[in-house]
Amino acid sequence: MKWTQTLIPTLREAPADAEIVSHKLLLRAGLIRKLAGGVYTFLPLGLRTLRKVEQIVREEMDRAGAVEILMPALQPTEIWEQSGRAETASNVLFKVKDSSGRAWFLSPTAEEVVTTLAANEINSYRQLPKNFYQISLKFRDEIRPRFGLMRAKEFIMKDAYSFDTTDEGAMASYKKMYDAYTRIFARCGLKAFPVEADTGVIGGNYSHEFMVPAETGENDVAFCEDCGYAANLEKATSGIPKTATREMGPAMEKFATPGVVTIEALSKPPYQVPANRQIKTLVYVADSQPIIILIRGDDQLNETKLMARTGAVAVRPATVEEIVALLGAKPGSLGAAVKVPEVVKVFADDRLQGANDMTTGANEDGFHLKNVSVERDIKVSAWFDLRTVSAGEPCGKCHKPLKIRRAIEVGHVFKLGTKYSEKLNATFLDADGSRKPSVMGCYGIGVTRTLQAIIEQSNDKDGVIWPLSVAPYQVCLTPLTVAPESPAMQLAEKFYTELTARGVEVILDDRDERPGVKFKDSELVGFPIRIGIGEKSLAKGEVEIKSRNGALQSVKTEAAVETVLRLVAEGRPV
RNA sequence: CGGAGCGUAGCUCAGCCCGGUAGAGCACUUGCUUUGGGAGCAAGACGUCGCAGGUUCGAAUCCUGUCGCUCCGACCA
Numbered sequence: 001m002k003w004t005q006t007l008i009p010t011l012r013e014a015p016a017d018a019e020i021v022s023h024k025l026l027l028r029a030g031l032i033r034k035l036a037g038g039v040y041t042f043l044p045l046g047l048r049t050l051r052k053v054e055q056i057v058r059e060e061m062d063r064a065g066a067v068e069i070l071m072p073a074l075q076p077t078e079i080w081e082q083s084g085r086a087e088t089a090s091n092v093l094f095k096v097k098d099s100s101g102r103a104w105f106l107s108p109t110a111e112e113v114v115t116t117l118a119a120n121e122i123n124s125y126r127q128l129p130k131n132f133y134q135i136s137l138k139f140r141d142e143i144r145p146r147f148g149l150m151r152a153k154e155f156i157m158k159d160a161y162s163f164d165t166t167d168e169g170a171m172a173s174y175k176k177m178y179d180a181y182t183r184i185f186a187r188c189g190l191k192a193f194p195v196e197a198d199t200g201v202i203g204g205n206y207s208h209e210f211m212v213p214a215e216t217g218e219n220d221v222a223f224c225e226d227c228g229y230a231a232n233l234e235k236a237t238s239g240i241p242k243t244a245t246r247e248m249g250p251a252m253e254k255f256a257t258p259g260v261v262t263i264e265a266l267s268k269p270p271y272q273v274p275a276n277r278q279i280k281t282l283v284y285v286a287d288s289q290p291i292i293i294l295i296r297g298d299d300q301l302n303e304t305k306l307m308a309r310t311g312a313v314a315v316r317p318a319t320v321e322e323i324v325a326l327l328g329a330k331p332g333s334l335g336a337a338v339k340v341p342e343v344v345k346v347f348a349d350d351r352l353q354g355a356n357d358m359t360t361g362a363n364e365d366g367f368h369l370k371n372v373s374v375e376r377d378i379k380v381s382a383w384f385d386l387r388t389v390s391a392g393e394p395c396g397k398c399h400k401p402l403k404i405r406r407a408i409e410v411g412h413v414f415k416l417g418t419k420y421s422e423k424l425n426a427t428f429l430d431a432d433g434s435r436k437p438s439v440m441g442c443y444g445i446g447v448t449r450t451l452q453a454i455i456e457q458s459n460d461k462d463g464v465i466w467p468l469s470v471a472p473y474q475v476c477l478t479p480l481t482v483a484p485e486s487p488a489m490q491l492a493e494k495f496y497t498e499l500t501a502r503g504v505e506v507i508l509d510d511r512d513e514r515p516g517v518k519f520k521d522s523e524l525v526g527f528p529i530r531i532g533i534g535e536k537s538l539a540k541g542e543v544e545i546k547s548r549n550g551a552l553q554s555v556k557t558e559a560a561v562e563t564v565l566r567l568v569a570e571g572r573p574v
Numbered sequence: 575c576g577g578a579g580c581g582u583a584g585c586u587c588a589g590c591c592c593g594g595u596a597g598a599g600c601a602c603u604u605g606c607u608u609u610g611g612g613a614g615c616a617a618g619a620c621g622u623c624g625c626a627g628g629u630u631c632g633a634a635u636c637c638u639g640u641c642g643c644u645c646c647g648a649c650c651a
Contacts, residue, residue, distance in 0.1 A: 085651090109651050146644085517612050519611050
């Protein structure tokens with residue numbers, strides 16, 4: 001490809017609406033352009049890298065035994081009603097109507113469609129296991145698209161769905177995908193690692209996310225460098241000890257705390273109740289039902305855990321009005337020891353199990369209770385792990401301190417079980433003649449997000465540093481004069497022909513620009529290998545070979561093609 | 575949906591407070607010079623100042639509304 005033939009609109013300055021480095025570079029390197037918020041056009045170079053990532057995904061999925069299909073982006077709403085997700089996933093569904101008024105959803109994922117397919121086409125255990133995947137445009141009505149391709153209204157996703165006869169089979173399918181993901185991200189030159197994850201609205205009971213460490217990520221991951229434990233903070237647990245049991249008084253005691261409405265205020269004089277001897281009482285509304293949550297004063301509630309443990313589809317903090325109506329006091333004086341309506345469930349964090357000599361609100365503005373024993377004085381409906389892990393807490397497995405860092409989620413594997421196959425009748429006849437629902441798994445990779453994560457992880461002050469495997473072109477030929485009869489251009493043409501014939505992807509910068517401009521652009525775009533051909537080195541019978549992330553070397557012109565071939569074959573230029 | 579900010583040339587931004595002929599740098603076109611790391615000089619082209627109302631003799635500037643964009647939060651398969 002010749003530079004002047006394609007379109008590579010590089011920008012010296014980043015557009016003002018780009019915030020993070022990968023988003024700026026996507027725009028500056030001329031890979032994408034924004035049409036609207038969260039909606040982008042892929043320009044020639046951006047599309048080439050996208051196709052390369054897709055191809056790596058495709059090869060590894062095929063290798064893992066999955067088969068490619070293509071499902072519609074337009075999905076009838078009925079199957080979503082049937083699975084129950086029309087309601088639970090409502091806030092992210094793109095809803096459209098055709099001219100006759102019929103409602104459709106634009107596909108954000110395809111569990112319903114693929115399960116319907118399986119229901120119709122798979123009847124026997126002899127047809128299983130199967131794993132169907134597709135690489136396609138997905139739509140999500142993001143309330144706040146941001147960071148370019150990271151969180152967009154439409155994006156390319158690879159989604160795969162496995163169907164097995166047994167739980168063991170489903171685990172094996174899961175493991176195959178897990179291993180395939182590890183290979184895919186490695187081949188993309190990405191340092192991605194798996195972490196235990198919450199399953200969210202998609203359901204299921206076992207899940208890992210593949211994370212790329214990055215300060216600009218939208219997830220927090222807790223991990224232990226010693227034993228390798230790693231989990232999304234939404235899911236992470238630690239080995240932090242429960243609250244110590246102490247000597248205490250025989251009964252609860254009410255005391256006045258005028259104006260004290262925070263844990264911190266109660267921990268100061270004259271009260272001096274340490275946060276870890278206080279019970280934090282929160283009122284939430286879970287699927288329209290008010291619930292009370294108890295966690296220790298120095299802990300933070302994890303709403304994802306709350307949803308997972310209670311099975312609620314939507315939870316939100318109750319309003320002050322709702323709280324006063326329920327408990328008769330405002331936030332700051334709440335507790336679960338007295339005046340709690342019978343019907344209201346009280347969920348307590350495990351860390352409070354056995355806790356006594358605690359202080360909590362009296363459900364009366366300006367009063368607290370002390371000498372509270374959770375066991376003796378509070379009617380707890382259920383105990384759950386509800387707290388958010390903090391950095392430095394002991395690892396639950398090996399007791400070394402946990403660390404927390406930000407990361408970008410690029411892939412997610414779920415073991416679904418029979419949730420969808422039961423609702424959408426994807427059953428098969430087993431060897432013993434009984435009819436059973438398929439045991440499913442689903443596996444996603446955000447392809448466009450992965451592309452941006454590669455840039456986020458691999459760049460410097462000059463621009464993108466593409467791994468060879470996903471670079472839009474492997475080699476950039478840079479003749480410093482471009483007149484057709486000039487020796488530099490003639491040699492460039494010769495290299496172009498030879499390298500292309502040997503299967504190397506080459507772009508020839510035939511622009512009549514000053515050398516500085518061409519060097520800067522090739523570094524901004526991030527081609528792994530550049531061959532500089534100018535009068536000075538030609539006079540010595542040499543050309544310059546520069547790898548994007550390494551040193552410049554002068555080589556004899558005769559040796560140039562072989563040198564480049566060797567660099568490409570090594571996969572990672574010097 | 576709450577909070578904050580921004581919409582002026584292809585890009586980055588000034589001008590707005592204090593109303594009076596719409597600007598700079600980069601990019602683009604032409605010419606000359608230059609030619610191994612984002613060149614110099616000269617000439618040129620490019621704007622319904624997001625949109626709609628209002629106030630005013632006069633609005634990029636003041637007022638109201640509206641749309642879009644960005645950030646924080648909520649949300650996130």
